[in-house]
Amino acid sequence: MFVNVSLFKSGSNDSTMAVFRTLSRNLPYLRQQFEALLGNTSTSVKFICGVVLLSYGLSYSDEAVRVISVTPGYLAPPSFWLWTTFTFCFLEIHFWEVLVDIVTVGLCGKLIEPLWGQMEMLTFFAIVNFAVAILTTAFYFILYACTFNTEFLFMVHIHGLAGYVAGVAVAVKQIMPDLVIMKTPLGKISNRNVPLTVFFLSVILKVVGLVDGTYPTMFFNGLLTSWIYLRFYQKHSNGTRGDMADYFTIASFFPNVIQPPIAMISNTIYSALVKIGLCRKVVRKYDVASPIGVTISIPGSSSSNIDHHDTERRRQIALKALSERLSKSHGGGVGTKSALSPKHGKHSPKVITPTSPPSSDRSTFQSLAVQGPVMHHPHYQQKKPISDDDGGDERTSLVQDV
Incomplete structure (x- = not known):
């Protein structure tokens, strides 16, 4: 050549x-x-x-x-x-x-x-x-x-x-x-x-x-x-070091079938290195109010060591896939129903009756959480609706099960 x-x-x-x-x-x-x-x-x-x-x-x-x-x-x-x-x-x-x-x-x-x-x-x-x-x-x-x-x-x-x-x-x-x-x-x-x-x-x-x-x-x-x-x-331009993203673990190099035992071995070695001082322990902070935004900080660093652009890209992908899934669920008759109660008049609040999604939707929602910047594959649960005492609309919220 x-x-x-x-x-x-x-x-x-x-x-x-x-x-x-x-x-x-x-x-x-x-x-x-x-x-x-x-x-x-x-x-x-x-x-x-x-x-x-x-x-x-x-x-x-x-x-x-x-x-x-x-x-x-x-x-x-x-x-x-x-x-x-x-x-x-x-x-x-x-x-x-x-x-x-x-x-x-x-x-x-x-x-x-x-x-x-x-x-x-x-x-x-x-x-x-x-x-x-x-x-x-x-x-x-x-x-x-x-x-x-x-x-x-x-x-x-x-x-x-x-x-x-x-x-x-x-x-x-x-x-x-x-x-x-x-x-x-x-x-x-x-x-x-x-x-x-x-x-x-x-x-x-x-x-x-x-x-x-x-x-x-x-x-x-x-x-x-x-x-x-x-x-x-x-070392990165924002002063942080390393990349603690979940998709960059040592187990991610291997096929999905053998990732659990590899992760167990690698985590054991990492814990031993932390105890003898060769590695720093990762401190994870979970924001329950915003389950998609999870921050990770290492002692001695001022901000998260996950690149902002990569995090935002993965968050948008997860939200888009979730929206498409929920749209299909609403189109098939699974969703929220609103009705005006005739007993309370026109000023009475609307009652929203949420229906639990099927197990396939729930598992899909959990898998989408893995694609985002959430670490250690946290699961999400749908909380029961909370009604307002002053007559406002009822709301549903998502909380983490860590």
Whole structure:
């Protein structure tokens, strides 16, 4: 797509130099393709894509791979090759992985950077990749401790943007969770399903030999790291941190069938982290008078950490769906009846007799509460009508059952 490289990886310096000469001859063409693919993205996005593409030539040298990528045995004492935790992410040994990295970084530049800003995007890039290097190295040290196989220390090379690809998938899920990507006979695939689906796809690719053994491990660590950062630590323009929205829990990454046990395990771990002081406890405030508006505050923050625009969007969707449902119910004869009692004259108050909606309507109402910004799926009950002593109209009110 970008350059015609007709060389096989022989590990020799001559092959490496030949690749660099080929890239140099195709530099104008590469620039043209970059402009067409990346469009009006920032300089930092283009720089990352350019470095990833040029570093692909270094993958033809075994020595360059060893020096640039993270090798668990060399990262630990006495070698301390700490620079590899910053350089490993720019090296790919398969050209199709280079294309995936460029498309992912370009997507981040067009979709995420306008919302976060260039500095926050670079911060996210650095945090996720550094954490992936450390966690993946720790994983292979654990394997070595269990097997005493030194190949896990000196023959494993951690490189590439697999962790950052996972981080972008998590960020897209956070920003547009309900966007449908495709429809299949088994159901719709939305951004909610992308992170876990791509992880299992990477495992399959590892089994068939299309990716290295480090790829699924890096991808999983990228999922975990990016979620923790976006959930608890990302700083927003209004001074708050994290995103405690109910649709962004760790259980929301999994299918609905297994979400309850996942939620129980994750809540137990979270409670333990709160007790030892690593996480702050979330204080939820419920406004009974207005069941749709629920505020969440974290000690030390001045306002809710849920984005106002996202909350308003979800509230409007829930209200619209509720109105349509109630309209259908009224049209079918289920609703309120008003009658003027002849015994009390024309000045007597109207009597409104509410009828209880069927169980299907009540369950629909509860499911709509989940779609809004209400946390922990609170249920709603319809309270009995309250009559005014001074002759006013009777009213019905909704209260939370928490």
